[in-house]
Amino acid sequence: MSSSTPTLAQGVGTGAGASGTPFLSVRDLKVHFPTPDGVVKATDGLSFGLERGRTLGIVGESGSGKSVSSSTILGLHRGSRAMVSGEILLDGTDLLSLSDEEMRLRRGREVSMIFQDPLSAMHPYYTVGNQIAEAYRVHNDVNRKQARARAIEMLDRVGIPQPDRRVDDYPHQYSGGMRQRAMIAMGLINDPGLLIADEPTTALDVTVQAQILDLLQDLQKEFNSAIVIITHDLGVVAEMADEVLVMYAGRCVEYGPTKQILTNPEMPYTWGLLSSVPDVTGDTDARLVPIPGNPPSLLNPPTGCAFHPRCTYRDKVPGSLCTTDLPELTPAKSGGFHVRRCHLPDPAAVYAEEVVPEMQADMTGEPIEETEK
Known part of the structure; x- marks a missing residue:
């Protein structure tokens, strides 16, 4: 792993290293698909960056925009009805400004993809x-x-x-x-300088999964490639990623170093993802805690914070901010370039005082008192 790390001062989610210019820089990327029923906003204002030799893990439920954003980097939506705007800078060149022939010459040589199936x-x-x-x-x-x-x-x-x-x-x-x-x-x-791996361990047994991840890490060291790994498996993220981007409803809702995201998350959606993961050291009878409800329709997403209809902590936010105002990406309490998109005044305190005890109770299989949040 590279020793260079991005800072918030260099821009939210830019992934810039010591030079201040990341190898991959995605800025305000919007990918919208017009349909007879309206416009599907698959990716809506996404920004992130990545240096060579580092790995970014993108996580989120199906339909959050993970694969769409990555396939757009490869120019796979060219020739379709997709409306794409923003910037995708690869080593200083905006891929969205290239002609189809220029993009074809770069695809496979400078940026490549391992597909899900x-x-x-x-x-x-x-x-x-x-x-x-x-x-x-x-x-x-x-x-x-x-x-x-x-x-x-x-x-x-x-x-x-x-x-x-x-x-x-x-x-x-x-x-x-x-x-x-x-x-x-x-x-x-x-x-290639950039490799995108879309669910590279799907449908593989755990032994083969470990071999594939080891192989990717070995080849990354050999070629000094930047890797974007798209996955639902937080275990893969913990093993592979230097940084984590959590997506929900086409937007980034939390971004930061892997250790900080996994140990001190500050967005209720991230808490839900972590609570849904079984603990192999816990009680075998312990229950899993799913995120309530379903992912939103990208055709007609909720107003305000898109996660608010499923969030059990929205009553801790004063007034009706969650339903009326889209929260900005703001610095997390843990510092560094850890940012989150949430209206909670002090999500770190809520996580430590309420979420962690509930997760520990669930892992031991002990019943917890149901409270109205």
Whole structure:
């Protein structure tokens, strides 16, 4: 992990290192999809940044805008009806200002993505080796033999056994873990500076998950890549990420160093995510505490704080701020570049005095008195 860390003074969620200029800088990104029923605001004013050699974990429920924001970085919404605005600066170049051809030349070489489902992401009619070699030939002046040799080399580096033989197999002949490794090989074959991993451990058993995460960390050290990892698994975040971005209803609701987010969160939605995670050291009969309600419709999101209909702590906020005013990202009590979007006057105190005792009671399986918050 890099020793350089961003500060709030350099901008909320910029991820800028000592140079003050992050390798990846997303500024006020809005991705809206017009539909017959109205405009779906999949991402609404998102800003974050990331330096090379560091990992950003993006977490949140399905429909919070995680994958949409990352696929926009790759320019995958070009040619669609999506309305995209803001800036996506990669090494100083605004990707949104590039032509389709210029973006195509950068996609795969400078920024690459590991998709959530490798079986559907890879073409079933072509061998794994052909698909990896094609990704290399698009960006390099090499012949088929050279590209095949490079594909074998990458399969070997990601741990595929007998790569010189398995290079001619089709995706369905690979196990789930091997397909994920092949996708990583395809994503890294051109040594990109930015790698986006969308749920890279989904549907894999825990042993293979650990191997995939170790592989990503080893390759990051080798290539000094910046990694954005999208996941629902807070265990993956704790293992991989230097910084965490919590998304809800298309916006950032909390951002900061991983340790601070996981130990001193200051946004009720983050508290809910942490309370929903089972504790392997706790009582096996202990209950999980789900977040009440459902994620909001991005077609017609709630007014004010989008989380207020599900928040059990909104009565601690004076007046009707939660329902009328969108909270700004403000510095958290823990300091540094930890910021949160919440109207609670002192969320750190509420977390320590109410949330933590409830979580501890749930982990031991002891009943707690239901109170009206």
